[in-house]
Amino acid sequence: MAASSQTGMSITLEFSGGAELLFGKVKKHHISLDESTTAWTIKKLLIWVKDNLLKERPELFLQGETVRPGILVLVNDADWELLGELEYEIKENDNIVFISTLHGG
Amino acid sequence: MAASSQTGMSITLEFSGGAELLFGKVKKHHISLDESTTAWTIKKLLIWVKDNLLKERPELFLQGETVRPGILVLVNDADWELLGELEYEIKENDNIVFISTLHGG
Amino acid sequence: HLSVISKLENSSIARHSRQLILPEIGVKGQISIANTSVLIVGAGGLGCPSAIYLAAAGIGRLGIVDYDEVELSNLHRQVLHTEDRIGIEKSASVTTAIKGLNSSVVCIPYHMSLNSSNAIQVIQQYDIVLDCTDNVATRYLLNDACVLTGKPLVSGSALRFEGQVTVYNTQDGPCYRCLFPIPPPPETVTNCSDGGVLGVVPGIIGCIQALETLKIASGIGASYCQKLLVFDGIDGTFRTIKLRSKKKNCVVCSENPTITQLIDYEQFCGSKATDKSKTVKLL
Amino acid sequence: HLSVISKLENSSIARHSRQLILPEIGVKGQISIANTSVLIVGAGGLGCPSAIYLAAAGIGRLGIVDYDEVELSNLHRQVLHTEDRIGIEKSASVTTAIKGLNSSVVCIPYHMSLNSSNAIQVIQQYDIVLDCTDNVATRYLLNDACVLTGKPLVSGSALRFEGQVTVYNTQDGPCYRCLFPIPPPPETVTNCSDGGVLGVVPGIIGCIQALETLKIASGIGASYCQKLLVFDGIDGTFRTIKLRSKKKNCVVCSENPTITQLIDYEQFCGSKATDKSKTVKLL
Numbered sequence A, B: 001m002a003a004s005s006q007t008g009m010s011i012t013l014e015f016s017g018g019a020e021l022l023f024g025k026v027k028k029h030h031i032s033l034d035e036s037t038t039a040w041t042i043k044k045l046l047i048w049v050k051d052n053l054l055k056e057r058p059e060l061f062l063q064g065e066t067v068r069p070g071i072l073v074l075v076n077d078a079d080w081e082l083l084g085e086l087e088y089e090i091k092e093n094d095n096i097v098f099i100s101t102l103h104g105g
Numbered sequence C, D: 001h002l003s004v005i006s007k008l009e010n011s012s013i014a015r016h017s018r019q020l021i022l023p024e025i026g027v028k029g030q031i032s033i034a035n036t037s038v039l040i041v042g043a044g045g046l047g048c049p050s051a052i053y054l055a056a057a058g059i060g061r062l063g064i065v066d067y068d069e070v071e072l073s074n075l076h077r078q079v080l081h082t083e084d085r086i087g088i089e090k091s092a093s094v095t096t097a098i099k100g101l102n103s104s105v106v107c108i109p110y111h112m113s114l115n116s117s118n119a120i121q122v123i124q125q126y127d128i129v130l131d132c133t134d135n136v137a138t139r140y141l142l143n144d145a146c147v148l149t150g151k152p153l154v155s156g157s158a159l160r161f162e163g164q165v166t167v168y169n170t171q172d173g174p175c176y177r178c179l180f181p182i183p184p185p186p187e188t189v190t191n192c193s194d195g196g197v198l199g200v201v202p203g204i205i206g207c208i209q210a211l212e213t214l215k216i217a218s219g220i221g222a223s224y225c226q227k228l229l230v231f232d233g234i235d236g237t238f239r240t241i242k243l244r245s246k247k248k249n250c251v252v253c254s255e256n257p258t259i260t261q262l263i264d265y266e267q268f269c270g271s272k273a274t275d276k277s278k279t280v281k282l283l
């Protein structure tokens, strides 16, 4: 797929449960990740998100190199824990969701 | 895709809203349609369903060559009206759902 | 009719503080909700949860239509009624429950069957109509009456462990007849008396109807216009289906309708406007 | 404790006829439901709909835990309370509502906060626990207490227009700590007082909790074990997520747990077991 990697890898990011409030209240982002010599892991994506999408207070989203406690990460509707968490290698058209868990009743 | 048409075309059929009661109470059926010289339209599928899957009282599912009034047909989660109804040509891996509309409250 | 309010009273601000701070609602949305009138047709499994959550949210005026009285076999799903109101008119029973929760809602019980001769007159007094009924004839009646009076129709249904929600006749979407131009054969229609229903299933569906109604009332807009939500309570699955557009040749909602006034819906459907008996003899 | 019943009384058959005819329930399932006891922790936006639909369905015994009294600002979502019960204990108010609908349910109000010293003693008297609370500390407390006593935990939460449901600690699925070994930083936790909530959203979520509970009680089994249902009320979308399995190194539910009795959850979470104030000073 030379054509697609030259124009970057298209994926969708979604934020819910209030996490979208740190991203300009936009729940769904279609993004393109540049061609890279190293694989696009979620670890690398989080740095990209911090530099390119996160609008405010990064400490409410990230803690060290991972997401802060209380945020679930899903890749194509499955818990990232099933897929290697930070080391998961992102593929074209992946849908990655960050859900802040709710506690209200 | 010579290999796949030799072994037939795999699709999923689902029945809900009570329509499953006419199909041995089985909601989801994975079926394979034989290779054919004419295209597999929904019209042709309905005859196949009547001959191969329908367990009882066909008049509660079919009327003439189409589904009886009150049954919605969906192809990949879209109303079949958007896709040509009986004339829609089925493709490999299509998900076709027959929903009997409910009236209770 | 409601007198239009333009500001919230202190008691309303205190009561609704948790929804006033939602940016999608705010003071403006709350005032819109308070200026909205809603007619709930059917005070049963769907009507009970719809009515109480609309009243809780501060809908200005609620009409409750039901021809029936409370029975013991209703109480497994019609949770606004009580044991000591068995035998009472359902519309009055729901009104009592609403008054207890929010006395500032104007609640009007209609102990009657809606039919072709009275439906328009009742419906035209309301902004939004909820179909919480249990039979096909009344569903066609409500559809046509809402098309003729230009009202959104928030339609719910439930049977066994399944439920469906859609919003007709708004945001340029289709009406019930666009989807179902011909009524189902009476022998294919199962009601809750014959098929059964787990009470909390209409609970879920009725709550979703209330949410859609509040989104219309506050200006957010409905989610299930030209979409059908299909719930399967055994599997725990919710499926959202994209429906067809308005039909160009729809007999009631198209530009050249052939139905311009209400018809005899029991005859059209071959079934009665009640869930008590299934077929009507066509003479 | 409930005395075990082995057949249905005529009044129960009449009341539950519409759910008895469901093949998935039947007489056997209804007897199971009547022999089940459920503890609802939190008599608020989630607890109200859960409680009334469980009572309607004929759950044998319902315990209702809440430390709070009814306030006007609760009534937009806590629909079992009434204007004339403002100031009354919420657990008593819910009990009154339940008695009105179904006097055959044994309903026990607990006007108290659950904490490490009393939770086990209350929970061990029930078969299933519903987390209808509004704070992180109580959510960890309930999780650990349910793991230690072997009870399924049907967990719901709601905020703004969103809701989440999952069932922990049953059918070999994970517990809350398997998913969230470390509590969220207190400054990232928003409650309904600060963030707001549209009342019918916890209505939908509480009904779904009741449905999951009835499926466990009747032997059908829960749908959202090792799954999370995520509802977005603005978009009208329901998403079901496949969650991880039980964690081999979970501190409480694994084979070699390090937590074998309840701890101080306010200290663990750095926040109080109430939605009224957010952080607790750690000494």
Ligand SMILES: [Zn+2]
Pocket: C174, C175, C176, C177, C178, C179, C246, C247, C250, C251, C252, C253, C254
């Ligand atoms: Zn139409």
Ligand SMILES: [Zn+2]
Pocket: D174, D175, D176, D177, D178, D179, D246, D247, D250, D251, D252, D253, D254
């Ligand atoms: Zn665990």
